[in-house]
Amino acid sequence: MSRTIYLNGSWMPEGEAKISPFDRGFLMSDGIYEVTCVLDGKLVEYEGHAARLQRSARALDLNLPVDEAELLVLHREIVARNGLEQGMIYLQLTRGAADRDFIFPPMDTPSTLFMFTQAKDVLGNPAAEAGISVVTVPDLRWGRRDIKTVQLLYPSMAKMEAKAKGADDAWMVEDGVVTEASSATAHIVSADDRLITRDLSHALLPGITRASVLELAAAHGITVEERAFTVEEAQAAREAFITSATNFVIPVTSIDGARIADGKPGPLTQVLRALYVDTRRAAAI
The missing domain is CATH 3.20.10.10 (D-amino Acid Aminotransferase, subunit A, domain 2)
Incomplete structure (x- = not known):
């Protein structure tokens, strides 16, 4: 069964997701990520991961298109939509799509925010x-x-x-x-x-x-x-x-x-x- 993913404000089956080939995450590795563990359908150490995401974004002048409250809602919703009990949530934020250049595009360029889940038996790790x-x-x-x-x-x-x-x-x-x-x-x-x-x-x-x-x-x-x-x-x-x-x-x-x-x-x-x-x-x- 296809996972439900989040991409730039929309929920969709993973097979329908499309990201521009001009996205700077693809062309320049111009992006950051976080991985949050899920246990019993709940977020483990979420506050620390959210704070580090903000810190990484500031260090690279990346725009995070959602505020703190909405970011938490997104994490909880992706768990619910995928019925995830144990595993992880992967979040990736890139500078978005722009013509290839070593100079960053303007700050108002829409960034790319992508999230998906992976089921994993994190407690039963041999x-x-x-x-x-x-x-x-x-x-x-x-x-x-x-x-x-x-x-x-x-x-x-x-x-x-x-x-x-x-x-x-x-x-x-x-x-x-x-x-x-x-x-x-x-x-x-x-x-x-x-x-x-x-x-x-x-x-x-x-x-x-x-x-x-x-x-x-x-x-x-x-x-x-x-x-x-x-x-x-x-x-x-x-x-x-x-x-x-x-x-x-x-x-x-x-x-x-x-x-x-x-x-x-x-x-x-x-x-x-x-x-x-x-x-x-x-x-x-």
Whole structure:
């Protein structure tokens, strides 16, 4: 059965959607996106994703054609129209259609706002029990990774390189330290049980799930240290894990073939996943 999607003010079956070939999202990757998780038909951490969308739009001078109240209504309506109980909502905003030019078109050019849903068993993710393996690759992305743009070609290439090497994901490395995973935040747990994660900057995306997990860790007496860490430090860590909007907290059990501790998901990672799911599920709107 075809999904119902939202495009520029209209609801329609996905097969009827049409976007101009001159859309700058297609021609120039001139756009941003957000992904909001849905649990029990409700929006998880919606406020954080909506705020980051606004921040990304401001950073690129993009016009968001709906206000805050209407944006929430759209998210709730697309869940209802598609009967979505578990999964995600993908939103993409581009600068719209204009004649190809490196100079931005006038600010009154209509932007393109597109939303669709994907059903996914976010609670029953086997990786949460077994963990994942990662390999490291050079971070060759642009210098403003803190903006959630649609420039996702290199992360896709990194993920494909990981797959070719028999791993589940890639951790990107720049100047000898880990930046982030292909589409998630990277974390490690030191031998003395400190949760270490990269400090925020233009080098990485300010993850919504990242912020919540660090908050939960601190509230439960876990020392949090925001700083860069090397691949070697990660391989020697007691635990490693990633966080993202639809994977929540997923253990990493090996990096470049080196087993993390005993090669099994660590207890702190499992505690943080349970805390995150319980608290954010209860607070979903």
